[in-house]
Amino acid sequence: MRVGAVAVALVVFAAASARPARAQFSFDARRIGMGGVSLSRDGNVRRFNPAYGAVKNRRDVGGPKFSIPVPLGLIKFFHDHPINQLGHDSTFDPHSPAFNPVALLNTVFNPPIFYEVKAAPTPTNDVEFTIGRNAFVIDLGAANVLIPEEEFGLGSTSRPAGVQFGVAGFKIGVMGFMQYDVGFTLDSALRAVLRDADSVRPATTYSVLGDGVVQAGFAPTLGYAGRLTKGAGGDDSDDGVYLGAAVHWYMGATYARGRGPAGFTTGTPVLGAVPAGLLDDTVYTSNKPFGQGVGGDVGIVWISGPFEAGVGVNDIGAELTWKDTKVQRVLYVAAGDSLRTTLLQNHVESTTKLPITYIANAALRMGTGTTVGGDVVNSGRGTVIHVGAEQRMGPFALRGGVSRDQRKKMQFGWGGGLRLGPIGLDVGFWTHSNSFATQRGITMATSISVY
């Protein structure tokens, strides 16, 4: 049973970690070797810029039809963690003396699909507790870097499925959408205790403010993507200005939102009095589906000879109105050590918003086998910047790039490739900070490209 649970957990972890992973890299070693930028007309540019719906993804632009990842990291992972022994693996067994939750979280945030050339070190140090009748100090040592100074959490907006058809640039269809955002913020008092080894003080509240929302549904969509002007190359080239836009009628299936603090207030003295528990959250849930709203996407692409640039913005003005919402207060009650749920309002109207997401990209194909480019992407929780270049020399390719990730850290990518006719073998290295550590890890990605 435990093996099953671990296997399920691995799948869940893989799914959960897809967001940060996707924000940083794809399964394409070419992109990884260029710091995450996509120099061809695929991936993020088509996802976020509706104008690319009218731009041909030509072969000479350099992109393969598709890439097949070679997951060398999984081979090592399952060598180190045999699947028939996962139930007794100290990595996943909290009761094992060697269990290390940070190492487990690092695995979640940095799934072992590709080979980890240099793993980010897990902090190892003593943790000291100083206890007195009116003092309580926690000194986490070097591990205090794990305490976030700002809000931390997860969030993403995705369009998991959709069908559309059209003619003459116009398209009609239905797309699914899902958005979630969960954030936690330590109040300054708790942060000082955990990060700065400040003493817990009497008659002081220590709390974590939680704020989470999840909503999902589908949206009938009407869109257009077309070539507004043609450049000097006429129809034989892609030169010109392309515009794209789509209007979505969002029909939310369900949503839930919760917000409030959780923590405690110390007594006087700190360790001589019973503290008061604190949980006072307001929870909104939809009683009925079909929260409705209208929003849209716009995008523009300009191509002139070797240069192209584009901007795409999604979910503009996407505010959903839920006609039938239940509002409840969840309160911790010390008497009885229980949670009390109180109905504050029922059958009332409430609104939610989808965050605006966007991409801005540019690429320059110099004609000497050199292509440089960059993009700025915000998929719902922070901006990621990628800048990269590729130099082709016959069947060989050299690549390099830099990026600024969602944690505002600089990351570096480099790699190369060998193309033999329709098949290419690519390898890319990239540094990452997807771990609970101050130092970067280095991943080696390998993939096969089919042109």
Place this chain on the structure above:
Amino acid sequence: MRATASALIVVGALFSAACGEGRAIFNVDVLSFIQPSGKDTIRYNLATALAVSADSFITPQKVSLPPGLGKSSVDSVSVTAAAVIENTTGTGSLQFQVYFAKDSANVYTTTPYITANGTISGTQPSTVPLLPPTSVALSDSVFNTDVLWVGVHAGISKNAGADLVGRVRLTTLSLRVVLKDKIF
């Protein structure tokens, strides 16, 4: 106390556990738990001209430790103490001892963890510091608990002559408990 400690120790324990081979170290200021009751001071008054001895024990005092300690094995414990004799009149000697136990009934039935001796002599009043060496115990099961009882004994011997009057006062009493395994 327990809820506060639990809430914070859970957080700390997570990071302690996070730290691989790192240890969890608890520095407990035992004196701070004793001081509010006034039991950190033992007064003596041997009003006789004869040479006599007397013993004085404080009522065992309760010290609440983080609940995780009750589920852990202790790697080592260091007990550090200091006291001072503040003598008013008379001369003699004083033996100072600190006891720990898991329950109050057995505090003074065990071997003391700390013992120090001081001599009161010469012109009075005087102040005599008692600085016993730090006691280190390995794998001591007494501290494998979340409630600890502490006792202090003063054995007083009076020389013939003036009344022996004064007090002995704890100035430091702390524990350093080191755990190498999981707290939870």
